Amino acid sequence: MKTLPLDVDQYALRNKATLFKTLSDQELEAIANIAQHKSICAQQYLLTQQTPAESVYNLISGMALIERTSSMGERQILAFLFPGDFVGLTNSEHFEYSVKSLSDLHLHEFKRKALMELADRTPHLKENMQKIGANVLSRALDQVYVLGKKRADQRLCYFFLHLLERMPGASADKILLPMTRQDMADFLGLTIETVSRSLSKLKKENVIAFPTPQHLEILDLASVEELGKMD
Amino acid sequence: MKTLPLDVDQYALRNKATLFKTLSDQELEAIANIAQHKSICAQQYLLTQQTPAESVYNLISGMALIERTSSMGERQILAFLFPGDFVGLTNSEHFEYSVKSLSDLHLHEFKRKALMELADRTPHLKENMQKIGANVLSRALDQVYVLGKKRADQRLCYFFLHLLERMPGASADKILLPMTRQDMADFLGLTIETVSRSLSKLKKENVIAFPTPQHLEILDLASVEELGKMD
DNA sequence: CGATGCTTTGAATCTCGTCAAGATGTGTGG
DNA sequence: CCACACATCTTGACGAGATTCAAAGCATCG
Numbered sequence: 001m002k003t004l005p006l007d008v009d010q011y012a013l014r015n016k017a018t019l020f021k022t023l024s025d026q027e028l029e030a031i032a033n034i035a036q037h038k039s040i041c042a043q044q045y046l047l048t049q050q051t052p053a054e055s056v057y058n059l060i061s062g063m064a065l066i067e068r069t070s071s072m073g074e075r076q077i078l079a080f081l082f083p084g085d086f087v088g089l090t091n092s093e094h095f096e097y098s099v100k101s102l103s104d105l106h107l108h109e110f111k112r113k114a115l116m117e118l119a120d121r122t123p124h125l126k127e128n129m130q131k132i133g134a135n136v137l138s139r140a141l142d143q144v145y146v147l148g149k150k151r152a153d154q155r156l157c158y159f160f161l162h163l164l165e166r167m168p169g170a171s172a173d174k175i176l177l178p179m180t181r182q183d184m185a186d187f188l189g190l191t192i193e194t195v196s197r198s199l200s201k202l203k204k205e206n207v208i209a210f211p212t213p214q215h216l217e218i219l220d221l222a223s224v225e226e227l228g229k230m231d
Numbered sequence: 232m233k234t235l236p237l238d239v240d241q242y243a244l245r246n247k248a249t250l251f252k253t254l255s256d257q258e259l260e261a262i263a264n265i266a267q268h269k270s271i272c273a274q275q276y277l278l279t280q281q282t283p284a285e286s287v288y289n290l291i292s293g294m295a296l297i298e299r300t301s302s303m304g305e306r307q308i309l310a311f312l313f314p315g316d317f318v319g320l321t322n323s324e325h326f327e328y329s330v331k332s333l334s335d336l337h338l339h340e341f342k343r344k345a346l347m348e349l350a351d352r353t354p355h356l357k358e359n360m361q362k363i364g365a366n367v368l369s370r371a372l373d374q375v376y377v378l379g380k381k382r383a384d385q386r387l388c389y390f391f392l393h394l395l396e397r398m399p400g401a402s403a404d405k406i407l408l409p410m411t412r413q414d415m416a417d418f419l420g421l422t423i424e425t426v427s428r429s430l431s432k433l434k435k436e437n438v439i440a441f442p443t444p445q446h447l448e449i450l451d452l453a454s455v456e457e458l459g460k461m462d
Numbered sequence: 463c464g465a466t467g468c469t470t471t472g473a474a475t476c477t478c479g480t481c482a483a484g485a486t487g488t489g490t491g492g
Numbered sequence: 493c494c495a496c497a498c499a500t501c502t503t504g505a506c507g508a509g510a511t512t513c514a515a516a517g518c519a520t521c522g
Contacts (some may be wrong), residue, residue: 091365134322147378148420189379
């Protein structure tokens, strides 16, 4: 269990709000003692709407998505999860969403009770957890704004900027997309065809390029920022 | 715009997640000791994007809205606030939104630090605050789903059900709307014309009626539920 | 009363969704 | 290495739904 804290992270530690930021070695070890390693293959469900909400998870490596599917089969992706992200902080008895892996995942699993108790004794940890919660809400509100006000091409540019900011190793000239077009569509409140058409339009305007369908390149970052900005 | 007759405490106490639920008299008194009364007239800003986030507020009576306005003048309403609601729980230095009153407001103001400290010593209070936070997020995710997947008439029905559930004194045959059509549009990601047209359509289908423009009556609750349901 | 602000309606336009087909990739077995 | 099959992605044509711009209806309030 000593292996813990530090395989997380050259990425997570440089990220803004992460569970482990600014913690002392002792504090990190205390967390390590209640953490369990967990691995999941690509395209598997980490948890679903029916799962009792006893555990919370910290994503070490890989990518995942949070989705909600209605009884009529309508799927809305509520968020994508990146290394360092935290998922499962709810206060209901069971989760209100499902979490599905996009790639092989490594995570830390915590019993919620144990983590909460530790947080009570570890101010820095509690502060980090609150920050993470605030960020989750803040991003959900951003998404509300985008879905309420933006056209398809603008939503996609917002999405690119989102990836650029949050995805480890992403740079304007090389963004690897682990999600399908359908995932993007369900995240942005569009259909797969509209996503595809908007991508083609941006391609034709030389704003972006696709060396392969999963490999995005931003050619004109200024335009992307203009289209996708939030303020 | 007329102000709403609101029976505050009666509503707040029967509501699910409120700051004061299940607290003992002693605990309530401890809260009272750090609370300050505040009153605001209709159509005023309680706080704005620029306000430093030092205080949090608990709404006693009246209604308000949370909005975000972009540099291009696009406004998105992120939530409506009802008696018992809590606003201001963020972890950034300043707020990421503005709060505007729809009617005359009475609220409790707490210094964030003081409330946090008290919460540390008062498990019930902390639990209530966490529940409120979870509810806020849950509703934001509902809104993402609605904006991503629903037609104009469905969004309106969702909104009606939302009001029915949360607004004090609302019943199917009498819902007083303190907000304008523009507010509804900005909440639901529509234009005011689309809101008006959709309302007219629902009126023509005898699903709803408007004795006056601010007085909504649901004639066919089953249809409203079918159109506005979330699952 | 008229004046103002909010709401509704109308017509033209645009964006996006739907349905259908075609193209491109990826993986497998020969 | 090629050929085929399957999945994903792209494109096209059309229609539904929402926005835009403009004008007309209704309240409310001096």
